[in-house]
Amino acid sequence: MLEYFLSFLILTGAIFTFIGSLGLLRLKDLFTRLHGPTKATTLGVGCLLIASAVYFSTYTEAISLHEILITLFLFITAPISAHLLAKAALHLDLQSIAKIPENDEVEESGTDAAIIDDIKDSVKESNPASINDTPVPLDETDLQKKP
Amino acid sequence: MTRLLPHPILTPVLTVIWLLLNNSIDAGHIVLGLILGWAIPVLTIHFWPETVIIRKPLMLIKYTIVLLFDIIMANFTVARLILGNPDRLQPVFVKLPLDLNSDLAISLLANSITLTPGTLSAQLSEDCSYLLVHALNETDPKSLIATIKQRYEHPLKEIFESC
Numbered sequence: 001m002l003e004y005f006l007s008f009l010i011l012t013g014a015i016f017t018f019i020g021s022l023g024l025l026r027l028k029d030l031f032t033r034l035h036g037p038t039k040a041t042t043l044g045v046g047c048l049l050i051a052s053a054v055y056f057s058t059y060t061e062a063i064s065l066h067e068i069l070i071t072l073f074l075f076i077t078a079p080i081s082a083h084l085l086a087k088a089a090l091h092l093d094l095q096s097i098a099k100i101p102e103n104d105e106v107e108e109s110g111t112d113a114a115i116i117d118d119i120k121d122s123v124k125e126s127n128p129a130s131i132n133d134t135p136v137p138l139d140e141t142d143l144q145k146k147p
Numbered sequence: 148m149t150r151l152l153p154h155p156i157l158t159p160v161l162t163v164i165w166l167l168l169n170n171s172i173d174a175g176h177i178v179l180g181l182i183l184g185w186a187i188p189v190l191t192i193h194f195w196p197e198t199v200i201i202r203k204p205l206m207l208i209k210y211t212i213v214l215l216f217d218i219i220m221a222n223f224t225v226a227r228l229i230l231g232n233p234d235r236l237q238p239v240f241v242k243l244p245l246d247l248n249s250d251l252a253i254s255l256l257a258n259s260i261t262l263t264p265g266t267l268s269a270q271l272s273e274d275c276s277y278l279l280v281h282a283l284n285e286t287d288p289k290s291l292i293a294t295i296k297q298r299y300e301h302p303l304k305e306i307f308e309s310c
Contacts, residue, residue, distance in 0.1 A: 016226065019226045020229075023225070027229065028236075031281045035265065038261055038267065042262060062170060063170070064170065065167050068167055069168065075218075079257065099239070099240065
Protein backbone atom coordinates (compact mmCIF):
# COMPACT_ATOMS: atom_id res chain seq x y z
CA MET A 1 0.00 0.00 0.00
CA LEU A 2 2.76 2.38 1.00
CA GLU A 3 4.60 1.61 -2.21
CA TYR A 4 1.62 2.76 -4.26
CA PHE A 5 1.49 6.01 -2.31
CA LEU A 6 5.21 6.59 -2.78
CA SER A 7 5.01 5.77 -6.48
CA PHE A 8 2.15 8.23 -6.79
CA LEU A 9 4.23 10.95 -5.08
CA ILE A 10 7.26 10.28 -7.28
CA LEU A 11 5.17 10.30 -10.45
CA THR A 12 3.40 13.53 -9.44
CA GLY A 13 6.77 15.09 -8.67
CA ALA A 14 8.17 14.01 -12.02
CA ILE A 15 5.13 15.33 -13.90
CA PHE A 16 5.28 18.72 -12.22
CA THR A 17 9.02 19.03 -12.77
CA PHE A 18 8.45 18.16 -16.41
CA ILE A 19 5.69 20.78 -16.76
CA GLY A 20 8.00 23.35 -15.19
CA SER A 21 10.66 22.61 -17.80
CA LEU A 22 8.06 22.55 -20.56
CA GLY A 23 7.19 26.11 -19.54
CA LEU A 24 10.67 27.19 -20.63
CA LEU A 25 9.94 25.89 -24.11
CA ARG A 26 6.35 27.00 -24.56
CA LEU A 27 6.26 30.47 -23.03
CA LYS A 28 7.26 33.48 -25.07
CA ASP A 29 9.46 35.85 -23.11
CA LEU A 30 11.93 35.69 -20.26
CA PHE A 31 9.57 37.01 -17.61
CA THR A 32 6.83 34.49 -18.27
CA ARG A 33 9.44 31.76 -18.60
CA LEU A 34 10.62 32.49 -15.09
CA HIS A 35 7.23 31.41 -13.75
CA GLY A 36 7.59 27.79 -14.80
CA PRO A 37 10.80 26.84 -13.00
CA THR A 38 10.00 28.84 -9.85
CA LYS A 39 6.56 27.36 -9.27
CA ALA A 40 5.83 24.08 -10.96
CA THR A 41 9.21 22.87 -9.76
CA THR A 42 8.64 23.61 -6.07
CA LEU A 43 5.73 21.17 -5.86
CA GLY A 44 7.55 18.67 -8.08
CA VAL A 45 10.68 18.61 -5.98
CA GLY A 46 8.52 18.81 -2.82
CA CYS A 47 6.69 15.60 -3.78
CA LEU A 48 9.96 13.80 -4.53
CA LEU A 49 11.43 14.89 -1.20
CA ILE A 50 8.35 13.78 0.77
CA ALA A 51 8.55 10.40 -0.95
CA SER A 52 12.25 10.20 -0.10
CA ALA A 53 11.68 11.11 3.56
CA VAL A 54 8.84 8.59 3.98
CA TYR A 55 10.77 5.84 2.20
CA PHE A 56 13.97 6.16 4.18
CA SER A 57 12.10 6.61 7.46
CA THR A 58 10.11 3.43 6.85
CA TYR A 59 12.63 1.10 5.28
CA THR A 60 15.74 2.05 7.20
CA GLU A 61 16.17 2.29 10.94
CA ALA A 62 16.91 5.98 11.25
CA ILE A 63 14.33 8.69 10.65
CA SER A 64 15.36 10.70 7.61
CA LEU A 65 14.72 14.42 7.90
CA HIS A 66 17.41 15.87 5.62
CA GLU A 67 14.65 16.49 3.13
CA ILE A 68 13.12 19.22 5.29
CA LEU A 69 16.37 21.16 4.94
CA ILE A 70 16.44 20.67 1.16
CA THR A 71 12.85 21.94 0.95
CA LEU A 72 13.69 24.92 3.12
CA PHE A 73 16.73 25.91 1.06
CA LEU A 74 14.84 25.37 -2.19
CA PHE A 75 11.97 27.59 -1.06
CA ILE A 76 14.43 30.29 0.00
CA THR A 77 16.73 30.19 -3.03
CA ALA A 78 14.29 29.65 -5.92
CA PRO A 79 12.56 33.05 -5.51
CA ILE A 80 15.89 34.81 -5.01
CA SER A 81 17.42 33.45 -8.21
CA ALA A 82 14.21 34.30 -10.09
CA HIS A 83 14.30 37.81 -8.63
CA LEU A 84 17.92 38.29 -9.73
CA LEU A 85 17.20 36.97 -13.22
CA ALA A 86 14.24 39.33 -13.55
CA LYS A 87 16.33 42.25 -12.31
CA ALA A 88 19.10 41.42 -14.79
CA ALA A 89 16.54 41.15 -17.60
CA LEU A 90 15.17 44.60 -16.75
CA HIS A 91 18.67 46.07 -16.88
CA LEU A 92 19.50 44.34 -20.16
CA ASP A 93 16.29 45.70 -21.74
CA LEU A 94 15.10 42.30 -22.84
CA GLN A 95 11.84 42.30 -24.73
CA SER A 96 8.74 41.66 -22.71
CA ILE A 97 5.17 40.88 -23.69
CA ALA A 98 3.98 42.73 -20.61
CA LYS A 99 4.40 46.48 -20.81
CA ILE A 100 7.16 47.64 -18.50
CA PRO A 101 5.57 50.34 -16.33
CA GLU A 102 6.49 54.00 -16.59
CA ASN A 103 6.47 56.72 -14.04
CA ASP A 104 3.01 58.06 -14.92
CA GLU A 105 1.28 54.90 -13.92
CA VAL A 106 2.46 55.08 -10.36
CA GLU A 107 -0.29 56.31 -8.12
CA GLU A 108 1.63 56.27 -4.87
CA SER A 109 4.18 58.96 -4.13
CA GLY A 110 7.80 58.38 -3.18
CA THR A 111 9.05 56.23 -6.04
CA ASP A 112 12.70 56.00 -6.85
CA ALA A 113 13.55 58.37 -9.69
CA ALA A 114 16.71 56.61 -10.87
CA ILE A 115 15.06 53.25 -11.38
CA ILE A 116 12.08 54.78 -13.10
CA ASP A 117 14.43 56.56 -15.51
CA ASP A 118 16.18 53.26 -16.13
CA ILE A 119 12.90 51.59 -16.95
CA LYS A 120 11.80 54.51 -19.13
CA ASP A 121 15.00 54.31 -21.15
CA SER A 122 14.56 50.61 -21.58
CA VAL A 123 11.05 51.13 -22.93
CA LYS A 124 12.31 53.74 -25.43
CA GLU A 125 15.19 51.61 -26.64
CA SER A 126 13.33 48.37 -27.09
CA ASN A 127 11.20 48.07 -30.16
CA PRO A 128 7.64 47.36 -29.06
CA ALA A 129 6.44 46.43 -32.54
CA SER A 130 8.57 43.30 -32.76
CA ILE A 131 7.67 41.94 -29.38
CA ASN A 132 5.25 39.32 -30.56
CA ASP A 133 7.23 38.23 -33.60
CA THR A 134 10.28 36.57 -32.16
CA PRO A 135 10.74 34.75 -28.89
CA VAL A 136 13.24 36.38 -26.59
CA PRO A 137 16.69 34.78 -26.75
CA LEU A 138 17.52 33.05 -23.53
CA ASP A 139 20.97 31.59 -24.06
CA GLU A 140 24.18 33.28 -23.09
CA THR A 141 25.52 34.13 -26.52
CA ASP A 142 22.48 36.27 -27.22
CA LEU A 143 22.74 37.97 -23.89
CA GLN A 144 26.35 38.89 -24.59
CA LYS A 145 25.44 40.81 -27.73
CA LYS A 146 23.69 43.37 -25.58
CA PRO A 147 25.91 46.09 -24.10
CA MET B 148 22.79 40.42 27.04
CA THR B 149 22.59 41.77 23.50
CA ARG B 150 26.32 41.24 23.01
CA LEU B 151 26.30 37.69 24.33
CA LEU B 152 23.09 36.64 22.62
CA PRO B 153 22.53 39.01 19.67
CA HIS B 154 19.86 36.93 17.92
CA PRO B 155 17.72 34.92 20.34
CA ILE B 156 15.73 33.35 17.47
CA LEU B 157 18.70 32.45 15.29
CA THR B 158 20.27 30.28 18.00
CA PRO B 159 17.51 27.62 18.20
CA VAL B 160 17.05 27.76 14.43
CA LEU B 161 20.74 27.03 13.83
CA THR B 162 20.65 24.27 16.45
CA VAL B 163 17.69 22.60 14.73
CA ILE B 164 19.39 22.93 11.33
CA TRP B 165 22.53 21.31 12.76
CA LEU B 166 20.47 18.42 14.17
CA LEU B 167 18.68 17.99 10.83
CA LEU B 168 21.99 17.98 8.98
CA ASN B 169 23.27 15.24 11.26
CA ASN B 170 19.95 13.43 11.31
CA SER B 171 20.28 12.67 15.02
CA ILE B 172 19.16 13.93 18.41
CA ASP B 173 22.11 12.65 20.46
CA ALA B 174 22.98 14.72 23.50
CA GLY B 175 26.40 15.40 22.01
CA HIS B 176 24.94 16.83 18.83
CA ILE B 177 22.48 18.96 20.81
CA VAL B 178 25.35 20.48 22.81
CA LEU B 179 27.44 21.01 19.67
CA GLY B 180 24.43 22.53 17.91
CA LEU B 181 23.81 24.90 20.80
CA ILE B 182 27.48 25.97 20.80
CA LEU B 183 27.33 26.60 17.02
CA GLY B 184 23.97 28.35 17.39
CA TRP B 185 25.52 30.67 19.96
CA ALA B 186 28.91 31.18 18.28
CA ILE B 187 27.75 31.86 14.71
CA PRO B 188 25.45 34.82 15.60
CA VAL B 189 28.13 36.29 17.89
CA LEU B 190 30.83 36.03 15.22
CA THR B 191 28.62 37.32 12.41
CA ILE B 192 26.93 40.09 14.37
CA HIS B 193 28.12 42.76 11.91
CA PHE B 194 26.21 41.15 9.06
CA TRP B 195 22.94 41.18 11.00
CA PRO B 196 22.46 44.66 12.40
CA GLU B 197 18.72 44.24 13.00
CA THR B 198 17.45 42.00 15.74
CA VAL B 199 14.53 39.92 14.53
CA ILE B 200 11.51 40.13 16.79
CA ILE B 201 8.53 37.93 16.11
CA ARG B 202 5.63 39.71 17.74
CA LYS B 203 2.95 37.15 16.99
CA PRO B 204 4.29 33.57 16.69
CA LEU B 205 0.81 32.10 16.18
CA MET B 206 0.21 34.46 13.29
CA LEU B 207 3.50 33.28 11.75
CA ILE B 208 2.35 29.64 11.91
CA LYS B 209 -0.99 30.59 10.33
CA TYR B 210 0.86 32.56 7.64
CA THR B 211 3.09 29.56 6.89
CA ILE B 212 0.08 27.26 6.49
CA VAL B 213 -1.71 29.75 4.20
CA LEU B 214 1.51 30.11 2.18
CA LEU B 215 2.03 26.36 1.81
CA PHE B 216 -1.57 25.94 0.65
CA ASP B 217 -1.11 28.80 -1.85
CA ILE B 218 2.14 27.29 -3.15
CA ILE B 219 0.34 24.04 -3.93
CA MET B 220 -2.49 25.92 -5.64
CA ALA B 221 0.08 28.03 -7.52
CA ASN B 222 1.65 24.89 -8.94
CA PHE B 223 -1.65 23.71 -10.36
CA THR B 224 -2.50 27.19 -11.71
CA VAL B 225 0.86 27.62 -13.44
CA ALA B 226 0.83 24.04 -14.75
CA ARG B 227 -2.58 24.70 -16.30
CA LEU B 228 -1.40 27.98 -17.84
CA ILE B 229 1.73 26.33 -19.31
CA LEU B 230 -0.25 23.45 -20.80
CA GLY B 231 -2.89 25.82 -22.18
CA ASN B 232 -2.38 28.10 -25.15
CA PRO B 233 0.61 30.37 -24.33
CA ASP B 234 -0.51 32.97 -26.88
CA ARG B 235 -3.64 33.66 -24.86
CA LEU B 236 -1.70 34.64 -21.72
CA GLN B 237 -1.90 38.26 -20.64
CA PRO B 238 1.27 38.97 -18.68
CA VAL B 239 1.44 42.32 -16.98
CA PHE B 240 3.76 44.31 -14.70
CA VAL B 241 2.15 45.62 -11.54
CA LYS B 242 3.58 48.07 -9.05
CA LEU B 243 2.85 47.03 -5.52
CA PRO B 244 3.21 49.92 -3.07
CA LEU B 245 4.78 48.66 0.14
CA ASP B 246 3.69 49.42 3.69
CA LEU B 247 6.41 47.27 5.23
CA ASN B 248 9.59 48.80 6.61
CA SER B 249 11.81 46.02 7.91
CA ASP B 250 14.16 44.31 5.47
CA LEU B 251 13.23 40.83 6.63
CA ALA B 252 9.50 41.41 6.16
CA ILE B 253 10.07 42.80 2.65
CA SER B 254 12.24 39.86 1.63
CA LEU B 255 9.67 37.43 3.01
CA LEU B 256 6.93 39.23 1.08
CA ALA B 257 8.98 39.14 -2.13
CA ASN B 258 9.64 35.43 -1.64
CA SER B 259 5.97 34.75 -0.94
CA ILE B 260 4.92 36.64 -4.06
CA THR B 261 7.28 34.61 -6.22
CA LEU B 262 6.10 31.32 -4.74
CA THR B 263 2.38 32.04 -5.09
CA PRO B 264 -0.07 31.94 -8.03
CA GLY B 265 1.16 33.45 -11.25
CA THR B 266 3.17 36.29 -9.74
CA LEU B 267 6.88 37.01 -9.60
CA SER B 268 8.62 39.84 -7.80
CA ALA B 269 10.98 41.44 -10.28
CA GLN B 270 12.40 44.53 -8.67
CA LEU B 271 12.43 46.44 -5.42
CA SER B 272 12.79 50.18 -5.65
CA GLU B 273 15.82 51.60 -3.89
CA ASP B 274 13.83 53.39 -1.22
CA CYS B 275 11.75 50.23 -0.62
CA SER B 276 8.53 52.05 -1.47
CA TYR B 277 7.25 49.65 -4.11
CA LEU B 278 7.83 46.22 -5.52
CA LEU B 279 7.60 45.52 -9.25
CA VAL B 280 5.54 42.37 -9.66
CA HIS B 281 5.21 40.42 -12.88
CA ALA B 282 1.93 38.53 -13.23
CA LEU B 283 1.67 35.67 -15.69
CA ASN B 284 -2.00 36.06 -16.55
CA GLU B 285 -3.86 38.92 -14.95
CA THR B 286 -6.62 41.12 -16.29
CA ASP B 287 -7.34 43.03 -13.11
CA PRO B 288 -4.15 44.46 -11.54
CA LYS B 289 -6.07 46.36 -8.85
CA SER B 290 -7.62 43.25 -7.38
CA LEU B 291 -4.24 41.49 -7.56
CA ILE B 292 -2.67 44.25 -5.46
CA ALA B 293 -5.57 44.12 -3.02
CA THR B 294 -5.24 40.33 -2.68
CA ILE B 295 -1.48 40.45 -2.06
CA LYS B 296 -1.87 43.25 0.45
CA GLN B 297 -4.64 41.56 2.38
CA ARG B 298 -3.34 38.00 2.20
CA TYR B 299 0.42 38.42 2.71
CA GLU B 300 1.47 41.95 3.51
CA HIS B 301 -0.98 42.58 6.33
CA PRO B 302 -0.08 39.41 8.31
CA LEU B 303 3.65 40.09 7.79
CA LYS B 304 3.24 43.62 9.08
CA GLU B 305 1.51 42.31 12.17
CA ILE B 306 4.14 39.63 12.75
CA PHE B 307 7.29 41.68 12.36
CA GLU B 308 6.27 45.28 12.94
CA SER B 309 4.33 46.85 15.72
CA CYS B 310 0.88 48.09 14.85
